[in-house]
Amino acid sequence: xxxxxxxxxxxxxxxxxxxxxxxxxxxxxxxxxxxxxxxxxxxxxxxxxxxxxxxxxxxxxxxxxxxxxxxxxxxxxxxxxxxxxxxxxxxxxxxxxxxxxxxxxxxxxxxxxxxxxxxxxxxxxxxxxxxxxxxxxxxxxxxxxxxxxxxxxxxxxxxxxxxxxxxxxxxxxxxxxxxxxxxxxxxxxxxxxxxxxxxxxxxxxxxxxxxxxxxxxxxxxxxxxxxxxxxxxxxxxxxxxxxxxxxxxxxxxxxxxxxxxxxxxxxxxxxxxxxxxxxxxxxxxxxxxxxxxxxxxxxxxxxxxxxxxxxxxxxxxxxxxxxxxxxxxxxxxxxxxxxxxxxxxxxxxxxxxxxxxxxxxxxxxxxx
Amino acid sequence: xxxxxxxxxxxxxxxxxxxxxxxxxxxxxxxxxxxxxxxxxxxxxxxxxxxxxxxxxxxxxxxxxxxxxxxxxxxxxxxxxxxxxxxxxxxxxxxxxxxxxxxxxxxxxxxxxxxxxxxxxxxxxx
Numbered sequence: 323x324x325x326x327x328x329x330x331x332x333x334x335x336x337x338x339x340x341x342x343x344x345x346x347x348x349x350x351x352x353x354x355x356x357x358x359x360x361x362x363x364x365x366x367x368x369x370x371x372x373x374x375x376x377x378x379x380x381x382x383x384x385x386x387x388x389x390x391x392x393x394x395x396x397x398x399x400x401x402x403x404x405x406x407x408x409x410x411x412x413x414x415x416x417x418x419x420x421x422x423x424x425x426x427x428x429x430x431x432x433x434x435x436x437x438x439x440x441x442x443x444x445x446x447x448x449x450x451x452x453x454x455x456x457x458x459x460x461x462x463x464x465x466x467x468x469x470x471x472x473x474x475x476x477x478x479x480x481x482x483x484x485x486x487x488x489x490x491x492x493x494x495x496x497x498x499x500x501x502x503x504x505x506x507x508x509x510x511x512x513x514x515x516x517x518x519x520x521x522x523x524x525x526x527x528x529x530x531x532x533x534x535x536x537x538x539x540x541x542x543x544x545x546x547x548x549x550x551x552x553x554x555x556x557x558x559x560x561x562x563x564x565x566x567x568x569x570x571x572x573x574x575x576x577x578x579x580x581x582x583x584x585x586x587x588x589x590x591x592x593x594x595x596x597x598x599x600x601x602x603x604x605x606x607x608x609x610x611x612x613x614x615x616x617x618x619x620x621x622x623x624x625x626x627x628x629x630x631x632x633x634x635x636x637x638x639x640x641x642x643x644x645x646x647x648x649x650x651x652x653x654x655x656x657x658x659x660x661x662x663x664x665x666x667x668x669x670x671x672x673x674x675x676x677x678x679x680x681x682x683x684x685x686x687x688x689x690x
Numbered sequence: 691x692x693x694x695x696x697x698x699x700x701x702x703x704x705x706x707x708x709x710x711x712x713x714x715x716x717x718x719x720x721x722x723x724x725x726x727x728x729x730x731x732x733x734x735x736x737x738x739x740x741x742x743x744x745x746x747x748x749x750x751x752x753x754x755x756x757x758x759x760x761x762x763x764x765x766x767x768x769x770x771x772x773x774x775x776x777x778x779x780x781x782x783x784x785x786x787x788x789x790x791x792x793x794x795x796x797x798x799x800x801x802x803x804x805x806x807x808x809x810x811x812x813x814x815x816x
Binding site for chain 1: 691692695696699700703706711715718719722731738746749750753754757758760761764765766767768769772774775777778779781786787789790
């Protein structure tokens with residue numbers, strides 16, 4: 323009798339036990355990625371009733387670091403798992419029944435979706451956009467497909483997971499293989515994590531960012547040139563305007579702003595793309611400005627950039643954040659006047675908030 | 691469980707159809723699976739055959755080297771560099787990857803070097 327194609331894979335590593343162990347680790351990593359991804363999404367697009375706290379200061383920095391570095395470290399894990407179960411792709415007959423067909427369809431969604439999420443995520447942090455869709459929407463909605471297919475897969479394979487969850491792997495080849503995969507995940511994390519875990523920065527030789535490289539020694543996501551604001555930044559007619567639902571509308575020149583009480587805080591700039599770095603910022607407390615203008619304590623603010631277009635030209639600041647004494651309209655970074663790329667003349671900096679919502683080149687604060 | 695999973699899958703598809711470019715998305719979604727199953731895994735199987743007679747340390751180093759390279763490939767290729775912002779992809783990634791791979795190769799050869807050293811040390815006494 324001819325051997326089936328699936329039967330030709332003779333390595334003892336193509337085993338249920340190895341697949342179950344790798345699957346459990348993947349379940350943890352995809353759950354962390356889904357949870358931190360949803361957190362990031364709802365921090366940026368909160369429903370009207372949701373007031374995120376401004377503390378802990380580093381919360382967003384940690385969750386997004388986990389999302390990105392955890393995603394990089396998941397690559398060896400996913401590839402190892404798919405290699406382990408690869409013979410099943412060639413099972414014969416390919417479809418035994420309607421139920422079997424449905425199961426294989428859900429596995430297809432899981433496999434393609436998991437690969438899609440890692441490929442698009444890795445390319446996004448490397449600013450390589452070769453696809454015809456928006457990254458944010460595709461990565462966000464595909465996450466639901468992947469996690470839904472994962473829930474179905476776990477339900478299907480629950481008996482195998484229970485069989486192997488707490489058993490020791492005895493066979494030396496399998497032990498070595500699992501240890502090797504763990505080592506690969508560790509190496510992948512180690513050569514990238516320093517872009518957000520600053521003490522490891524010297525090891526971050528394959529990270530898309532170096533936390534010390536950029537204007538004033540701090541990385542930048544959107545430069546003044548890319549935002550098209552280079553021409554307006556030196557304008558002596560610049561005024562910071564506080565307007566909307568206020569008792570007194572404010573229109574403050576840069577010199578007047580610099581004469582107001584200045585505060586210095588240490589806050590991280592934490593990008594959605596996973597890099598982060600703590601800096602020293604000096605400027606005016608946002609709550610002092612709102613108090614001077616006579617805004618209501620439960621007001622929602624919109625901080626608007628001098629940038630004319632752009633997806634992130636303005637950001638909303640809700641009461642927990644603007645009332646926080648750490649939240650500044652900053653004029654200085656690490657003791658020196660802001661570089662144009664960091665938002666000169668004035669930028670927003672607040673705790674526990676992604677970098678895209680730390681609006682640069684601020685011209686208007688609208689109170690509502 | 692099945693209902694919850696299916697609901698999440700349907701929600702994802704609905705969102706993609708409403709907000710994304712479904713055709714472009716499908717090409718990349720299916721393309722990821724095809725590229726993996728029809729190109730990457732066959733290459734890995736060939737590499738496995740080629741390394742069949744080596745020790746486990748060499749095979750382990752090859753697994754780490756291959757997966758870490760793939761996990762950092764978009765950064766190493768650095769196609770996303772932009773003139774207006776030198777803080778994006780600022781490092782010499784080709785050189786750095788070679789250094790990482792060299793370190794892995796050294797680690798893979800350590801058991802053999804160890805053996806060799808032990809043999810050399812024994813020899814004068816013979």
